Amino acid sequence: MATIKPFAALRPSKDKAGVVSSPSYDSASRELSTSEILKNPFSYLHVVKPYLHYKGEKKNPEKHFPLGLEYLQRFKNEGILIKDKKPVFYIYRLIKGSTAYTGLIATASVDDYNNNIILKHENTLTEKQNELAEHISYFNGLGNPVLLTYPDSSVIENIINKTINSNAPEYNFLSADQLKHNLWVLINDEDIAAIESEFKNIEKIYIADGHHRSAGSATYCQQMREKNPDGDGSELYNYFPVCLIPFNKLQIFEYHRLVNDEATVDAANFLECVGEYFDVVRSGHIPVQPLNKAEFGLYFNNDAYLIKLKPELYNSLQGSLDKLDVSIVEEFLLKRIFNINDSKTDKRLSFLDGSKGILTLQNTIDAGEYNLAITLYPTSIEEVKQIAEENLIMPPKSTWIEPKIRTGLIIYETI
Numbered sequence: 001m002a003t004i005k006p007f008a009a010l011r012p013s014k015d016k017a018g019v020v021s022s023p024s025y026d027s028a029s030r031e032l033s034t035s036e037i038l039k040n041p042f043s044y045l046h047v048v049k050p051y052l053h054y055k056g057e058k059k060n061p062e063k064h065f066p067l068g069l070e071y072l073q074r075f076k077n078e079g080i081l082i083k084d085k086k087p088v089f090y091i092y093r094l095i096k097g098s099t100a101y102t103g104l105i106a107t108a109s110v111d112d113y114n115n116n117i118i119l120k121h122e123n124t125l126t127e128k129q130n131e132l133a134e135h136i137s138y139f140n141g142l143g144n145p146v147l148l149t150y151p152d153s154s155v156i157e158n159i160i161n162k163t164i165n166s167n168a169p170e171y172n173f174l175s176a177d178q179l180k181h182n183l184w185v186l187i188n189d190e191d192i193a194a195i196e197s198e199f200k201n202i203e204k205i206y207i208a209d210g211h212h213r214s215a216g217s218a219t220y221c222q223q224m225r226e227k228n229p230d231g232d233g234s235e236l237y238n239y240f241p242v243c244l245i246p247f248n249k250l251q252i253f254e255y256h257r258l259v260n261d262e263a264t265v266d267a268a269n270f271l272e273c274v275g276e277y278f279d280v281v282r283s284g285h286i287p288v289q290p291l292n293k294a295e296f297g298l299y300f301n302n303d304a305y306l307i308k309l310k311p312e313l314y315n316s317l318q319g320s321l322d323k324l325d326v327s328i329v330e331e332f333l334l335k336r337i338f339n340i341n342d343s344k345t346d347k348r349l350s351f352l353d354g355s356k357g358i359l360t361l362q363n364t365i366d367a368g369e370y371n372l373a374i375t376l377y378p379t380s381i382e383e384v385k386q387i388a389e390e391n392l393i394m395p396p397k398s399t400w401i402e403p404k405i406r407t408g409l410i411i412y413e414t415i
Contacts, residue, residue: 002117002150003109004199005239006087006192010141010411016080017183017409018173020044024144024404042080044143044408046071048135059131065138072139081411088187089195090410091160092243093169094403095180101249101403102160104186104195105145105410107239108205110221113214118148119206119388122398124215125344132216133223136414142217143411145241146210147401149381152246155198159191171409181406206388208250208401214240220414241412243405247381253354253400254290254378256361257329258370260348261338265300265371270337274298277332278307287362290377293325296333297375299365320386325376326398333374343396353400354378 012020019042023032034052036043045052050068051059075081090105112118136142163186171183186192199205207214217240224237231238264270274280278296283304288297290306294314298305309328317323322331334340340349350370352361358375365373379399387394 002199002202002205003112004104004106004196004242004244005109006089006196007107007236007239007241007412008084008087009090009105010076010081010083010413011409012171013079013082014170016042017171018175018181020075020080021175021181021406021409023175023177024407042075044075044411047075047139048143048407061134061138065135069139083413084185086187088185089192091163091184091186092405092409093164093182094405095182096402099251101245101251102164103147103243103245103249103403103405104156104160105241105243106195107412108146108148108242110218110238110240111233112205113218113240116391117204118214119204119385120211120214121207121384121388121392121394122211122396123393124212128212129215129219132212133219136216136220137223140415141411141413142213142241143409144210144213144407145243145405145410145412146213146217147208147403147405148205148242148244149208149247149250150199150202150205150244152248153198153202156195157246159186159195163188163191175406181409183409204389205244206385208245208384208399209404224414236412237414239412241410245403247385250381251402252378252381252384253402254376255326255397255400256352256354256376257334257374258350258352258361258364259334259338259340259372259374260350260370262371264338271305273337274307274333277313277336278309281306287358287365287373288375289358290375293377294328295377296325296329298372299362299375300372302366320383320390321392321394324379324383324387324394324398326379326395329374329376330395351397355400355402 019040022036022043022045033045033049037045037052047068051057051064092105093100093102163184167184169182170185174180221237271280283306285302287299287304288306290296294309296307298307321327340346343349361373
């Protein structure tokens with residue numbers, strides 16, 4: 001039984017939504033974020049990434065947070081950010097090309113996160129979740145909702161569609177990356193109650209994107225509970241902002257691997273070593289885009305290969321985690337060929353999400369930035385669910401899930 005509640009957001013005025021909000025906190029590069037801060041005085045990145053004002057400096061909360069707080073207070077004082085008067089739900093739609101992603105922005109319960117009603121499939125780094133908890137504590141808010149997914153519900157879908165079809169959007173703008181963004185405010189009390197009731201009938205919901213934001217919110221909540229032992233559980237810090245999109249409305253892209261290991265890749269017996277575990281087929285001079293599970297591509301030195309794990313090895317795999325394509329790459333290529341035993345820390349390894357396109361990957365290798373690309377087929381939502389339900393953890397960078405929710409479009413204040 002999931003607890004999903006409305007809230008009164010702090011959000012941009014209608015005419016400023018496009019300039020205040022920015023690309024997702026997690027997905028935007030430092031270079032893009034710095035450029036945004038330099039050219040846009042209204043960007044919410046001034047609040048969430050104030051350290052970018054100090055060229056070359058690492059994050060230093062004691063030094064940088066006061067500047068971020070100055071921006072936050074100025075945005076409030078000047079009416080750039082306005083607090084809604086009553087708790088409501090928000091309907092967010094992102095249109096990318098001909099694909100529309102539509103979700104419900106609400107709050108989820110930290111207790112549901114702690115009690116595995118909200119299920120995870122990735123590990124979090126303690127240092128990063130503590131950094132996020134420190135940020136939430138200092139600014140009393142979080143401006144980038146966690147992306148959750150849940151079983152399809154006709155009740156929720158009908159309410160969302162009714163709201164969209166009956167009302168003009170509160171926000172309607174194009175971002176610099178040519179994505180269209182809409183937001184509706186769902187204020188009907190009966191609809192709000194119906195959505196809350198419907199989620200109480202859903203046993204499990206799943207984190208699609210934002211594991212560190214979830215963990216940081218839980219850490220912050222625990223700190224606040226220790227400071228306020230007489231709290232009754234209704235306090236705002238017991239919740240965190242989420243965007244809920246049903247299973248069938250998400251899109252999962254593959255996450256390719258890029259390897260810097262010239263000695264191994266250029267060795268005369270490299271393909272022979274790969275052939276110990278995979279059937280190898282030459283595939284021209286354009287990187288392979290795998291079209292089926294358990295198929296992979298190798299691209300290096302302007303040559304491409306399709307590889308498939310040998311049947312006897314695939315049949316020996318036990319359990320849903322070992323059978324993931326990303327796990328096969330971890331075990332039989334990264335570990336056995338390159339001796340990369342920790343994908344989170346090995347500097348020879350990087351990642352490129354499939355939304356960037358196969359030409360970007362090819363250009364990256366041809367430019368000499370990396371020696372080898374390993375291309376993969378996307379992890380399915382069924383695999384994500386299975387891993388989460390078994391309380392297992394996927395290898396790093398197993399999924400790139402869209403949509404990416406903009407930062408600063410809807411801000412949840414915790415006090």
